[in-house]
Amino acid sequence: MPAVVSDVGVSTPGTPSFEEFVASRGDALWRSAWLLTGDGHLAEDLVQAALAKAWPHFDRTGPGFEAYVRRVMFTTYAAWWRRRWNGERPTAELPERSAEVADLDGRRDLVAALAQLPKGQRAVVVLRWFEDLTEAQAAQTLGVSVGTVKSQSARALRSLRSLLDPKEPGDDRPA
Amino acid sequence: MTDQRDEHWLRERLAAAVPDAPSVPGRAASARDRRRRQVRRTTALTVAGAVLVVLATVVPLALRPPADEGGPTTPSPTGAQTSGAGPDLTCGRSNRGGGGGVPPDGAVAIRLCDEPGMHGAPAPTDVLTSGIARVLGSLRDLPAATVCIGGLGSRYTMLVGYPDGTVRHVGLDMSACGTVTIGRATFGRPDRPYEAFLAAIRAQRRTTAPPDAPVAAPTCPRFGGGTSPLGEPGQIVAARLCVGYGEPGSGETSVEVPADDLDALLVSWAADPHHPASKGPGCSPVTPSWELAGVNAWGDRVIVEAECGVPRYGDDEVVLDEEAQGIIDRLVLRAGFPSAASVVPGDVAWKTAEAYIDDVNFGHREAAAALWQGDPQLPADGTVLDLVLAPPGCRSLTVEPWRFAWSCRYRAASTGATTTFTMVRDARDEIWRISSVS
Numbered sequence: 082m083p084a085v086v087s088d089v090g091v092s093t094p095g096t097p098s099f100e101e102f103v104a105s106r107g108d109a110l111w112r113s114a115w116l117l118t119g120d121g122h123l124a125e126d127l128v129q130a131a132l133a134k135a136w137p138h139f140d141r142t143g144p145g146f147e148a149y150v151r152r153v154m155f156t157t158y159a160a161w162w163r164r165r166w167n168g169e170r171p172t173a174e175l176p177e178r179s180a181e182v183a184d185l186d187g188r189r190d191l192v193a194a195l196a197q198l199p200k201g202q203r204a205v206v207v208l209r210w211f212e213d214l215t216e217a218q219a220a221q222t223l224g225v226s227v228g229t230v231k232s233q234s235a236r237a238l239r240s241l242r243s244l245l246d247p248k249e250p251g252d253d254r255p256a
Numbered sequence: 257m258t259d260q261r262d263e264h265w266l267r268e269r270l271a272a273a274v275p276d277a278p279s280v281p282g283r284a285a286s287a288r289d290r291r292r293r294q295v296r297r298t299t300a301l302t303v304a305g306a307v308l309v310v311l312a313t314v315v316p317l318a319l320r321p322p323a324d325e326g327g328p329t330t331p332s333p334t335g336a337q338t339s340g341a342g343p344d345l346t347c348g349r350s351n352r353g354g355g356g357g358v359p360p361d362g363a364v365a366i367r368l369c370d371e372p373g374m375h376g377a378p379a380p381t382d383v384l385t386s387g388i389a390r391v392l393g394s395l396r397d398l399p400a401a402t403v404c405i406g407g408l409g410s411r412y413t414m415l416v417g418y419p420d421g422t423v424r425h426v427g428l429d430m431s432a433c434g435t436v437t438i439g440r441a442t443f444g445r446p447d448r449p450y451e452a453f454l455a456a457i458r459a460q461r462r463t464t465a466p467p468d469a470p471v472a473a474p475t476c477p478r479f480g481g482g483t484s485p486l487g488e489p490g491q492i493v494a495a496r497l498c499v500g501y502g503e504p505g506s507g508e509t510s511v512e513v514p515a516d517d518l519d520a521l522l523v524s525w526a527a528d529p530h531h532p533a534s535k536g537p538g539c540s541p542v543t544p545s546w547e548l549a550g551v552n553a554w555g556d557r558v559i560v561e562a563e564c565g566v567p568r569y570g571d572d573e574v575v576l577d578e579e580a581q582g583i584i585d586r587l588v589l590r591a592g593f594p595s596a597a598s599v600v601p602g603d604v605a606w607k608t609a610e611a612y613i614d615d616v617n618f619g620h621r622e623a624a625a626a627l628w629q630g631d632p633q634l635p636a637d638g639t640v641l642d643l644v645l646a647p648p649g650c651r652s653l654t655v656e657p658w659r660f661a662w663s664c665r666y667r668a669a670s671t672g673a674t675t676t677f678t679m680v681r682d683a684r685d686e687i688w689r690i691s692s693v694s
Binding site for chain 1: 262263266267269270271273274275276277278280283284285286287288290377410411429430431434447450451482485570602603604
């Protein structure tokens with residue numbers, strides 16, 4: 082039986098449409114996706130893949146739609162990188178995108194360091210320290226135990242510390 | 257140097273590093289178009305697809321505990337329901353809402369239900385009949401809810417049943433800052449009742465036997481469905497091998513794992529000393545990845561992923577012995593992996609190269625030829641492209657002021673020789689096609 086996908090885009094007063102949701106929250110999704118992929122092009126691809134998967138559920142999930150899209154995005158990210166090219170991915174920026182960045186070196190360093198992490202650790206880093214989720218919430222999102230999130234967090238911190246900040250204690254990081 | 261200080265430093269660095277999002281005015285429309293294309297591809301699937309649909313419908317029903325056999329119930333307007341035959345703790349959409357304060361003492365059963373659309377850690381299917389007081393106690397003295405925007409997390413409804421058939425509903429929303437909804441009141445820290453419930457289920461299972469009903473292999477998890485916190489790989493009693501799962505455009509294939517094969521896999525799993533999972537060096541495209549979607553005797557879902565053919569669970573990875581690896585190889589072939597890879601507009605350029613490598617390696621030569629712009633230059637029939645993306649990966653090349661190409665460098669896993677694919681496209685609504693391989 083052919084599947085039917087209906088158009089979603091009509092909003093009732095007080096209820097945002099799918100377009101309005103994407104317009105208001107799409108950039109926030111993109112920023113998390115950028116941290117996961119380290120690439121603007123892939124980030125947009127990941128956001129659109131998540132939106133495409135989540136769109137049929139827009140009417141049903143109501144106010145929880147953003148959380149739903151984010152879950153789909155993180156699990157899609159995990160699935161994409163499950164198959165191959167573990168840690169190796171395109172590195173260049175699209176030429177039409179400006180590289181006007183105040184701290185380009187710092188950004189490159191961070192992208193390079195995140196790319197060194199296994200995908201699970203990378204997802205935990207974004208969830209815990211960019212999305213500001215608790216360990217329990219991150220565990221729920223990724224479908225793993227809180228203990229796994231704790232251990233992955235600790236390993237990720239250790240790796241990032243050595244990759245990004247090889248200096249000894251007493252450095253210039255904020256106290 | 258403390259972890260807390262590191263966390264603060266990392267939080268600031270992440271926030272500072274993320275660039276401004278680009279302006280994408282057609283993002284919503286693009287997502288909808290993409291969905292429609294996916295649906296069209298899905299409807300084109302033949303018998304294998306139909307079998308998966310049937311399994312997706314039948315298996316969840318088979319996994320339901322006996323209490324579900326009566327179908328969904330309808331709660332009273334206050335959220336409490338009564339019947340003459342004790343509480344009916346059926347999960348369903350009717351679980352939404354509910355009234356009253358914190359469920360009082362005297363409950364005889366508690367069940368946790370997944371909210372519709374939930375794809376996180378699945379709730380246990382068993383009904384809790386012991387240790388109930390401690391779970392109810394966890395609902396008292398909860399802090400006030402903290403308001404957050406957005407966030408992630410699972411959502412459950414906890415059903416609390418009483419001897420007279422009354423059922424009280426408690427909502428556990430683990431997303432954003434997390435909320436516990438009791439009647440019209442909202443509190444924080446949903447992890448407290450959730451963890452209390454899991455602890456009570458674990459204790460109950462130590463003194464009871466699993467259900468007698470046979471357990472069916474689960475379907476492949478969609479959108480990376482989570483593993484139950486109560487399951488372990490060594491407990492799997494039925495499983496399905498999902499191959500190439502999750503790769504956009506590659507289709508999905510799976511096969512149920514025969515009991516004898518499953519036993520051999522688990523023996524190998526238990527025999528190998530588990531190693532800390534580490535970042536691998538990448539693998540050849542001819543090494544398909546797979547997931548073992550298993551279920552234990554209690555109905556808890558357990559997902560073992562295999563990146564580049566190496567199975568992992570949590571922090572561990574395992575090297576399967578020769579017999580077990582042979583079983584996996586045989587099952588992968590039986591699952592029919594891979595179907596011809598496909599690329600759709602909107603896919604990034606390197607996916608075209610990936611699809612091409614797969615198509616050449618598995619004899620889908622027409623599909624491989626269709627990925628070329630102009631005359632295709634395919635290698636000789638039977639050639640295996642033993643290629644992995646090599647640093648620095650892909651670079652963009654400006655070929656005209658308004659037009660650019662992607663150049664992706666690969667190396668042969670066996671010899672180290674490099675091959676460069678160049679992809680171009682004429683318009684944004686077209687796929688990237690290969691213009692040269694050198």
